[in-house]
Amino acid sequence: MRMKVCQQLLGRAFRTGSVTLDTGRWRCAPSAPLCSSSAQDRKSRPSMLKHLSAKIRSTGPISVSEYMREVLTNPVAGYYVRKMMLGAEGDFITSPEISQVFGELLGVWMVSEWMAAGRPGRLQLVELGPGKGSLMADVLRVFGQLRSVVGGASVSVHLVEVSPVLSRVQAETLTRTGGQEASGEPDPADPAYRRGETAAGVPVSWYRHLEDVPAGFSIFVAHEFFDALPVHKFQRTEKGWREVLVDLDPDDPGRLRLVLSPGPTLASSSLVQAGEGRSHVEVCPEGGAIVQLLARRIQQQGGAALIADYGHDGTKTDTFRVRRGPPGPVRSESGPVLTCDPFQGFKGHQLHDVLSDPGGADLTADVDFSFLRRMAGGGVACLGPVSQRAFLKNMGGDARMQVLLRNCSDPSSRKQLIRSYDLLTSPAHMGERFLFLCLLAPGRLAAPPTPTGLKLDRKSPAPLPVAGFSELRLS
Numbered sequence: 001m002r003m004k005v006c007q008q009l010l011g012r013a014f015r016t017g018s019v020t021l022d023t024g025r026w027r028c029a030p031s032a033p034l035c036s037s038s039a040q041d042r043k044s045r046p047s048m049l050k051h052l053s054a055k056i057r058s059t060g061p062i063s064v065s066e067y068m069r070e071v072l073t074n075p076v077a078g079y080y081v082r083k084m085m086l087g088a089e090g091d092f093i094t095s096p097e098i099s100q101v102f103g104e105l106l107g108v109w110m111v112s113e114w115m116a117a118g119r120p121g122r123l124q125l126v127e128l129g130p131g132k133g134s135l136m137a138d139v140l141r142v143f144g145q146l147r148s149v150v151g152g153a154s155v156s157v158h159l160v161e162v163s164p165v166l167s168r169v170q171a172e173t174l175t176r177t178g179g180q181e182a183s184g185e186p187d188p189a190d191p192a193y194r195r196g197e198t199a200a201g202v203p204v205s206w207y208r209h210l211e212d213v214p215a216g217f218s219i220f221v222a223h224e225f226f227d228a229l230p231v232h233k234f235q236r237t238e239k240g241w242r243e244v245l246v247d248l249d250p251d252d253p254g255r256l257r258l259v260l261s262p263g264p265t266l267a268s269s270s271l272v273q274a275g276e277g278r279s280h281v282e283v284c285p286e287g288g289a290i291v292q293l294l295a296r297r298i299q300q301q302g303g304a305a306l307i308a309d310y311g312h313d314g315t316k317t318d319t320f321r322v323r324r325g326p327p328g329p330v331r332s333e334s335g336p337v338l339t340c341d342p343f344q345g346f347k348g349h350q351l352h353d354v355l356s357d358p359g360g361a362d363l364t365a366d367v368d369f370s371f372l373r374r375m376a377g378g379g380v381a382c383l384g385p386v387s388q389r390a391f392l393k394n395m396g397g398d399a400r401m402q403v404l405l406r407n408c409s410d411p412s413s414r415k416q417l418i419r420s421y422d423l424l425t426s427p428a429h430m431g432e433r434f435l436f437l438c439l440l441a442p443g444r445l446a447a448p449p450t451p452t453g454l455k456l457d458r459k460s461p462a463p464l465p466v467a468g469f470s471e472l473r474l475s
Contacts, residue, residue, distance in 0.1 A: 009108050009111055009112060009146065009149070047077070048070070048071060048074065048077045048078075048358040048359030048360075049254070049256075049357075049358055049359075051070070051074070051077065052067070052070060052071075052246075052256070052358060053248060053253070055070075056246070056247060056248050057248070060247075061245035061246060061247035061259055061261070062245060062246050063232055063243060063245055063246070063265075063267060064230070064231060064232060064233045064244055064245070064246060064258075065230035065231060065232045065267075065285075066230070066246075067230075067246045067358075068229075068230035068231065068363050068365075069230045070358075071358045071359050071363055072228060072230075072362070072363060073162055074359070077359045078359065079359055079360070079361065079362055079363075080162060080163040080166070080228075081162070081163060081164065081165070098420045098423050098424060099417070099420035099421055099423075099424055100138055101392070101397055101400050101401060101404070101420075101421060101424070102135070102138070102392070102424060103134065103135045103136075103137070103138020103139055103141075103142075104138050104139075104141070104142050104400065105392055105395040105396070105397055105400065105468075106135065106138075106139060106221060106223075106306065107138060107139035107140075107141070107142030107143060108142060108395060108396075108467070109306060109395060109467050109468050110125065110139060110219045110221070110306075111142070111143070111146055111149060111150060112467045113219060113303075113304040113440075113444075113466075113467075114150065114153070114219060115149070116444060116464060116466075117217065117302055117303070117304075117441065117444070119152070119153065120153065120217040120302065121152070121153055121154060122153065122154045122156075122216055122217055123150070123153045123154065123155050123156075123217060123218075123219065124155075124156050124157075124158055124213070124214070124216050124217065124218040124219070124303075125139065125140075125155065125156070125157045125158065125218075125219055125221075126157075126158045126159075126160070126210075126213055126218045126219070126220045126221070127157075127158075127159050127160070127220075127221050127222070127223075128160045128210065128220065128221070128222040128225045128290075129160065129161065129222065129223070129224065129225035129228070130159045130160075130161055130166070130170055131166065131170075131223075131224070132166065132169050132170065132173060133159075133169065133170035133171075133172075133173030133174045134173065135221070135223055136157060136159070136170075136173075136174060137173055137174060139221075140157070140174070140198060140200070140202060143155060143202075144200055155202055156202065156203045156204075156205070157174070157198075157202055157203070157204040157205070158204075158205050158207065158213045158214070158218075159204065159205070159206050159207070160206075160207050160208070160209065160210050160213065161206055161207075161208070162208055167193075167194055167206050170206070171194060171196050171204075171206075174196065174198055174204050175196030175197055175198060175204055176196070176197060176198065176199050177196065177197075178196065179194045179195060179196030179204065179206070180194065180195055180196065181193065181194045182194065182195075191207055191208075191209075191212035192205040192206055192207055192212070193206055193207070193208065194206035210290060210293055210294075211293065215297070215301055216301055217301060217302045217303050218297065218298075218301065218303040219303055219304055219305075219306075220294055220298075220303065220304070220305035220306070220439075221305070221306045221307075221308075222305070222306070222307045222308070222309075223308045223309070224308070224309055224310075225307075225309070226284070226287045226290075226307065226309050226311075226367045226372070227309045227310060227311065227364040227365060227366065227367050228362070228363070228364055229284050229286045229287045229290075230284065230286060231282040231283060231284045231365040232267045232268075232271055232282070232283050232284075232285070233280070233281070233282050234267075234268050234271070234272055234280070234281045234282075234283070235260060235279065235280050236278075236279045236280070237260070240264060240268075241264065241268045241269075241272045241281075242260045242261050242262075242263075242264070242265075242268060243260070243261045243265040243267055243268045244258055244259070244260060244261075245258070245259050245260070245261055246258060246259075246355070247259045255355070256355040256358070257355065258355070267283075271283040271285065282365050282366075282368065283368075283371065284365070284367075284368070284371070287367070287371070287372060287375075288371060288372070288375035289375075291307075291372045291375045291376050291439070292375055292376070292377065294376075294439055295375075295376040295377055295379055295380045295439055296379070298380050298439055298440070298441055299379040299380055299441065299442060302441050303441065304438060304439065304440050304441065304444070305438060305439040306436065306437075306438050307367075307369075307372065307436070307437045307438070307439075308388065308391075308434060308435070308436050308437075309367040309434065309435065310366055310367070310430075310433045310434045310435070311366045311367030311368060311369050311385070311434075311435050312366055312367075312368060312369065312435075313368075313369050313370050313385055313435070314368055314369070314370030314371065316366055316368075367435075369384070369385040369435055369437050372437060373437065376439055379442060380439045380440060380441065380442060381439070381440040381441070381442060381444055381445045382437065382438070382439055382440075383437070383438050383440065383466055383469045384435065384436050384437040384438060384469060385435035385436060385437045386435065386436050386468070386469055387431060387432045387434070387435060387436075388424065388425070388430055388431055388432075388433075388434035388435065388436060389424075389425045389426075389427065389431030389432060391436040391468045391469070392424060392425055392468075393425065394467070394468050394469065394470060394471055395467060395468045397421070397424075397425065401417065401418075401421050404417055405417060405418075436468065436469075438466065438468075438469065440466065444464075444466070445464075445466075
């Protein structure tokens, strides 16, 4: 039954078959300060390397977690605070910038879960790390096309964003006037730092912390959010677990290197799970805390959360990365090269050494979905992770593509549509690398009550399937 409802939603949402090729997503940003050249950017921004060097000289080697936090969110020189990193001119492009189909299908998923919860009168759409606002724009377009279904609900949008640069871009994307920024000191009674309204009259609010989002029934989405949260890195040694730290290179004080702690640290003693079989482990305490908060809100106030990111189900070891050139050597304090690979970073769509030009490139680590599921606890139901390919196809992505292609006569647009959907779903690209996990209210997967007073020669009703995590059969 739920799959039939999802099929009907797809039919209503996409009955026009319009091809909204948002070519503007691929143009240069109109405002030059949002996207400066790399040489000029390095010359103008405060030196993160000097800041980190001074910190290390003062207190000793710092954890990878502290390094990531400083490099990404330092209020003066942090990557997310100062730089426009998304789109063709940025350092990476996310799924919503690749194809409209991605955001549209997530919009259908949100409507489906709202209906499964009994159509509450108030619906908050909450996105963590909304990028350029492209995903939410696609979601809201679906809500507009399904006005006959969701018209009775009071819908509002709540964006959790720490980047002043991106919050301005999101406001331009989503609101009629670019939104209004709050002036003066933050008000504890109203922690939103920016407000606006969409062309359809949907209120949009911006917050720096998830805790500031008002209570109420909410559908949360976190797309490529958890991968940027700071991780602690650990390596198994003959003497037990040791933490990987960031230190100054004694042979070149202008360079950073990775070293092993000489003894156990508080993090290595408390964050590595007993019985861990891997030799290298990354743990994200902040991600665990956020999932616990999501789970608590869903359990107490209702709703659902959809987490989509590149990651693994507790199988990978070292994934911390950037993009540009080969990674530097990883050494222990006594000098030998370690066997682990550095985490990852992205700059100009290329792999980049995580310790080179701190603050000038994005740092990420693959999300351990088994850890998130464990942190969610037993108060909510968890489904997944499933691959992005499976999720999008289960949501009717193939059928949506056929509708778009039938209504698209321009050969170059058709080619772009096909290429974009292939990037999202092909195992050679993002199809298997990205995973989806959802958190649901505890009663969501319970079987509907069996009618009483009737003698039915049929089994008890089965729990309603969750769209995206069960195969959609189009009749």
